[in-house]
Amino acid sequence: MYTAASIAIFITMGLALIRALLGPSVYDRVLAVNMFGTKTVLLLSVVAFLYGRPDFLDLALAYALINFIGVLAVLQFFQNRQELASESSNEADSGARQEPTAPGAESAAEKSPR
Amino acid sequence: MTVLFGIFLLTLLVVVAIGIVRTGNLFTAVMLTGIFSLLMAANFFVLDAADVALTEAAVGAGISTVLLLGGLALVPGRERNRRRLHGLALGIVSLITLMVVYATFEKPRLGDPSAPVHQHVAPWYLEQTPILVGIPNVVTAVLGTFRGYDTLGEVIVVFTAGIGVLFLLGLPGAIGSRKTEEVQPGNSYLGHHLIPQIVGTLLIPFILLFALYVQFHGEYGPGGGFQAGAIFAAGMILYSLIAGEREALQVITPRVLIGLMASGALLFGGVGIVSMLLGGNFLDYNMLADNPVAGQQWGILIIELGVGITVTGVLLAVYHAFAARGR
Numbered sequence: 001m002y003t004a005a006s007i008a009i010f011i012t013m014g015l016a017l018i019r020a021l022l023g024p025s026v027y028d029r030v031l032a033v034n035m036f037g038t039k040t041v042l043l044l045s046v047v048a049f050l051y052g053r054p055d056f057l058d059l060a061l062a063y064a065l066i067n068f069i070g071v072l073a074v075l076q077f078f079q080n081r082q083e084l085a086s087e088s089s090n091e092a093d094s095g096a097r098q099e100p101t102a103p104g105a106e107s108a109a110e111k112s113p114r
Numbered sequence: 115m116t117v118l119f120g121i122f123l124l125t126l127l128v129v130v131a132i133g134i135v136r137t138g139n140l141f142t143a144v145m146l147t148g149i150f151s152l153l154m155a156a157n158f159f160v161l162d163a164a165d166v167a168l169t170e171a172a173v174g175a176g177i178s179t180v181l182l183l184g185g186l187a188l189v190p191g192r193e194r195n196r197r198r199l200h201g202l203a204l205g206i207v208s209l210i211t212l213m214v215v216y217a218t219f220e221k222p223r224l225g226d227p228s229a230p231v232h233q234h235v236a237p238w239y240l241e242q243t244p245i246l247v248g249i250p251n252v253v254t255a256v257l258g259t260f261r262g263y264d265t266l267g268e269v270i271v272v273f274t275a276g277i278g279v280l281f282l283l284g285l286p287g288a289i290g291s292r293k294t295e296e297v298q299p300g301n302s303y304l305g306h307h308l309i310p311q312i313v314g315t316l317l318i319p320f321i322l323l324f325a326l327y328v329q330f331h332g333e334y335g336p337g338g339g340f341q342a343g344a345i346f347a348a349g350m351i352l353y354s355l356i357a358g359e360r361e362a363l364q365v366i367t368p369r370v371l372i373g374l375m376a377s378g379a380l381l382f383g384g385v386g387i388v389s390m391l392l393g394g395n396f397l398d399y400n401m402l403a404d405n406p407v408a409g410q411q412w413g414i415l416i417i418e419l420g421v422g423i424t425v426t427g428v429l430l431a432v433y434h435a436f437a438a439r440g441r
Contacts, residue, residue, distance in 0.1 A: 003115065006119070010119075010122055013126065014126065017126055017129065017130065017149065020133075020145060020146060020149055021129070021130075021133045021146070023142065026141065029141075029142060029145045030145065032145075032149075033145050033148045033149055036148075036149050036152055037148075037152055037175065040152045040153075040155065040156055043156055044155075044156065044159055044167075047119070047156075047159060047160060048159075050115075051162070053162075053164075055335055056159070056164050056335075056336065058164075058168065058328070058335055058336055058337065059155075059159060059164060059167055059168050059171055059336065061324065062168060062171045062172055062175070062324065062328070062341075062345060063155075063171050063175050065317065065320060065321050065324055065345075066172070066175050066176035066321060066345060066348045066349075066352075067175045067176075069175070069176045069179075069180065069348055069351060069352050069355070070148060070175065070176070070179035070180060072304055072310055072314070072352070072355050072356075073179060073180040073183050073351075073355060074145075074179075074183065075304060075310075076304055076355055077183045077186070077187060080187055081187070
């Protein structure tokens with residue numbers, strides 16, 4: 001049973017990785033990384049039981065607690081970029097990085113703390 | 115089963131590595147680096163190296179993405195002077211890869227009991243740890259006692275790296291001419307959004323508590339000073355993201371951070387000096403208590419605390435050096 005569960009998690013990890021590699025938008029990648037983090041938590045828990053070492057759940061716990069900090073930092077990063085871009089709109093260094101807007105960022109933030 | 119898991123994870127690892135090299139967008143590279151770190155942690159875990167996996171988890175999940183984004187905020191988002199495929203370089207790399215792959219044919223199989231790594235000092239560590247140190251986690255015993263000099267060296271390396279970053283970037287209120295008051299107050303984007311703020315505020319105490327658990331439970335389960343320091347720093351970084359840069363600098367002031375950086379390493383070295391004054395060798399914990407085993411346990415507890423303090427101080431100071439520069 002644990003083996004079947006871990007194989008299913010591996011497949012999901014592969015799919016999330018494909019989304020992260022293909023993109024195309026920034027949010028696809030952010031969500032893919034977040035998804036990958038969740039799958040890692042699940043994988044660690046399942047493998048801990050598969051190996052008969054449930055005390056190793058500490059690791060999954062560590063991930064579950066601090067995995068979303070990276071996503072929050074991404075949102076903060078985009079906001080800073082946007083402020084800089086609006087201050088000096090002529091100094092655009094890349095188009096793709098400035099398109100994120102607040103509503104989209106909000107929905108990503110709601111999903112992040114899992 | 116372990117071999118299949120390993121093969122699958124390592125294949126994904128190679129795919130991610132190629133993706134990182136091929137992308138010209140630095141933000142994409144940072145995101146893929148996050149996935150790389152998650153895969154690496156899963157890999158360590160599947161190979162039963164829980165202490166290493168916890169280190170990778172603590173640093174990769176909380177800290178490294180944040181620090182890379184902090185660095186990315188100071189530079190343009192695209193790689194400049196992107197070169198086309200270089201034939202000679204590709205040839206050399208392929209040749210070396212083939213040589214390394216060829217060399218692995220001589221390697222003993224995974225888990226082979228007659229492999230050199232299981233013949234050298236490892237059996238001695240496994241036999242002597244319950245007798246000499248009396249703690250269940252052999253990794254902590256090796257790290258703290260048998261290889262205590264190496265660990266002291268690692269702490270000094272972390273400390274030196276922190277000093278280097280702070281000299282380059284400065285830290286408002288401690289290094290450089292900027293004062294803490296010059297950092298913009300509040301103004302945190304996430305602070306205006308209810309869900310990150312409430313969830314973050316709820317989670318911070320638990321993250322800090324978990325860091326303390328990892329710190330002081332390292333003798334019994336996976337964990338220790340390095341992991342605990344990274345988790346503690348991640349909790350404070352979360353506070354800084356939610357409440358604002360200046361507010362976070364007022365909670366743990368820059369001068370305290372500098373003090374933490376130095377005092378952890380000093381505590382570690384101080385244990386060594388004390389054990390010398392008590393008549394033993396440098397970092398010989400047997401002298402710290404009447405009973406040698408109890409002395410070993412006290413010594414490990416104190417030096418792990420020193421490691422945790424230095425790692426927390428360095429990671430937080432480096433984070434603030436980046437974050438305060440942006441604003």
